[in-house]
Amino acid sequence: MSWYRQHPRVLPWKSTKDPYIIWLSEIILQQTRVAQGTPYFLAFTKAFPSVHDLANAPQDEVMRLWEGLGYYSRARNLHTAAKYISRELDGVFPDTYQTILKLKGVGPYTAAAIASFAYDLPHAVVDGNVYRVLSRYFGIETPIDTSTGKKTFAELADQILDREDPASYNQAIMNFGSMQCVPKNPDCGKCPLQSACRAFEMQKVTQLPIKSKKIKRKDRYFYFLLCFNEAGEIAINRRGAGDIWQGLYQFPLFELEQAMNLEDIVETLKLPKELEVLSISKTYKQILTHQTIYARFIEVEQKQKSPEILSSDAVWKLPSALVDIAFPKVVNRFIEDRFDAAGYSPGLF
Ligand code: SF4
Incomplete structure (x- = not known):
């Protein structure tokens, strides 16, 4: 005292x-x-x-x-x-x-x-x-x-x-x-x-102090689909219960067991032909208490309306609106790299 x-x-x-x-x-x-x-x-x-x-x-x-x-x-x-x-x-x-x-x-x-x-x-x-x-x-x-x-x-x-x-x-x-x-x-x-x-x-x-357990982290590989429609809007959806980041928004997500190159990803995910793959981002890493997230963002263009790969809860937003939406940190880091202050700068990769 x-x-x-x-x-x-x-x-x-x-x-x-x-x-x-x-x-x-x-x-x-x-x-x-x-x-x-x-x-x-x-x-x-x-x-x-x-x-x-x-x-x-x-x-x-x-x-x-x-x-x-x-x-x-x-x-x-x-x-x-x-x-x-x-x-x-x-x-x-x-x-x-x-x-x-x-x-x-x-x-x-x-x-x-x-x-x-x-x-x-x-x-x-x-x-x-x-x-x-x-x-x-x-x-x-x-x-x-x-x-x-x-x-x-x-x-x-x-x-x-x-x-x-x-x-x-x-x-x-x-x-x-x-x-x-x-x-x-x-x-x-x-x-x-x-x-x-x-x-x-x-x-x-x-x-001192002594801890009995050391935290073991699980590696997870997240592939987010950055899907544009003809109006230049992007599909996002809200994360549900039972996993990290409940209630936050994200781009449609596919989780794979291991890191893969773009060819293998397209093959594994069986992306429909309505989606044209344009590019893939670098890997963004986020360390959480019990898991490490390795996230990459695959940019695709939607040639025809609503391919099944996008879940029914997807909503479409202009890039300039993303700033007002709550995303996990790793997604925000990508958004900051991908879009400029005005909201959209095509072909940044
Ligand atoms: S271990 Fe902590 S309490 Fe003990 S002498 Fe050092 S600073 Fe002080």
């Missing part, structure tokens, strides 16, 4: 006790760095100053503002929870840990953060920073990603919580983890906790 008073961090959501604003910031910052999340926080609070504004917004508008932040289920859950608070609770934000935890998309960490920051309730937050500080300071070698580890750290965090001022305490330990006890090469020489730090004493700073 004394270190925190000397190292305050001024952030736009730290000067408020408004649970709606605190909730927005916590959801936006999950799995996101502060520098990346801040512009999104400012855009959301500007577009939706109250929970009713967010609840009444069309889903497309919410997704569009979220675009580029990843983990899109967070945006959908945020919208669902806003509708619940606005319509079922008359806009009154829940004010206990248990009722906050019931909100869609809110887990124990976020519930503890909102309960302590907005209502000064004695709930300890345990995020990645807290795991790191506690495992190092107390020299705990239990893996943090096991149920035993989660229980051990949650109990410890609760024991050492400052019940008089849980909001400052929670903020202090998280800031300490993000600024002093950082993941790589912390400057232990300057650390006020060094004399009692078990990891420092045992020379295990770089080994």
